[in-house]
Amino acid sequence: MLGNWFKTTILMAAIVALFGLVGAALGGAGGMLIALVIAAAMNVYAYWFSDKAVLKMYGAEEITADNVQFRNYYQMVRSLAENAQLPMPKVYVINETQPNAFATGRNPENAAVAATLGIMQILSERELRGVMAHELAHVKNRDTLISTISATVAGAIASIAQFGMLFGGGHHENGERNVNPVIGILVMLLAPLAASLIQMAISRSREFEADRGGAEICRDPQALASALEKIHNYAHRIPNETAEAHPETAQMMIINPLSGRSFDSLFSTHPRTEERIAKLMQLANLY
Incomplete structure (x- = not known):
């Protein structure tokens, strides 16, 4: 548990640090502030209303x-929510043959869980x-909040990378640019890539933590491990x-719903299923 939270904390610190470096290199203080405000406004809206939109x-x-x-x-959901000491979430069914499930909502008091007919x-x-x-x-882990914060900073980095060279913070007092053009281009290309990674x-770290937390809530790690293997095989x-048309929703699902994409890629929102199963089977010895 502490390992996954520590990893998440380090990664959050890394993306914030990257934001500061890119802002200083390209946008200056003014550009960095503008980009953060725009990205934050977009993600605050998403945080409050994205659950209704995705459902x-x-x-x-x-x-x-x-x-x-x-x-x-x-x-079943009611019983599990009681085990987890959570308020009863809204419960949804999706008329979709691909087996999958997701949770949404800005906090435990306004949460919803959904499962497909296929699952x-x-x-x-x-x-x-x-x-x-x-x-x-x-x-329970408030992963929606964590993903919103990371998306806010990543969005701000992308904005600075696109428009940073236009901001005043990238100039000397005599009006000349203080950023080497080659370095500027490299930063503009690589910074959004690094932020996405x-x-x-x-x-991925939050998926591992949800696996561990889920095993604790149902007290049956082997059941979740077996489910992950089945869903993975069918989802391929x-x-x-809907997921193909809106790939930004893929990270919400218990298994990556997108076809034709590497599940082992650095850009994958989910860990390798085999690794998740192995960790769950290790937990099985504790129950």
């Missing part, structure tokens, strides 16, 4: 305890319980058209 995007249907068809699913068809009840425990761990690494073969 609508995926055509998610909210269910209640009165829904006969999904009563077991709803009661309910291929997983046993025990395995589905492990998956929903993983999603509730994201809620750090952001993806943060996302069954396309998710």
Whole structure:
């Protein structure tokens, strides 16, 4: 637990430090402030309203305890939320054949969890319980806030890289630029790349932590490990058209929903499934 949190903290510090370096090199104090304000405004909006937008995007249907068809699913989430000492989240079903699930919401009091019909068809009840425990761990860990902060800084870095050479902070008093053009171009090209790599690494570290937290909530690491293996195998073969059209939502899913992309890439939002399973199996000895 401490290892993943420490890694996340180091990565968050790294992306903030990168922001400061790029701002100083290209945009100066004024440009750095403008970029941060713009990126922060965009991500504050996303933080408050993205949950509704993504649920609508995926055509998610909210269910209640009165829904006969999904009563077991709803009661499962309720039981797990009690185990995790969390408020009861809103529960959704997505009419999608690819097996997947995600959590959203700005805090535990305004959280929602969603699962596809596909995941309910291929997983046993025990395995589905492990998956929903993983999603509730994201809620408990406030991973939406962490991803919003990292996205804010990464967005600010991208803005500075695009417009930084236009800001006044990059000039001498006599009006000449104090940034070597070659260095400036390299920074503009490489800084957003570095920010993306750090952001993806943060996302991967939070997946590991949600796996550990999910195992603790359901007290059955093997069930989650088995579920991850099944979902991984099916997700490779069954396309998710909504995810393909909106790849920015891929990081929300328990398994990368995008086809034709390397799951082992530095740009992957998810760790290698084999590594996640191995860590879960190590935890199994504790239960």
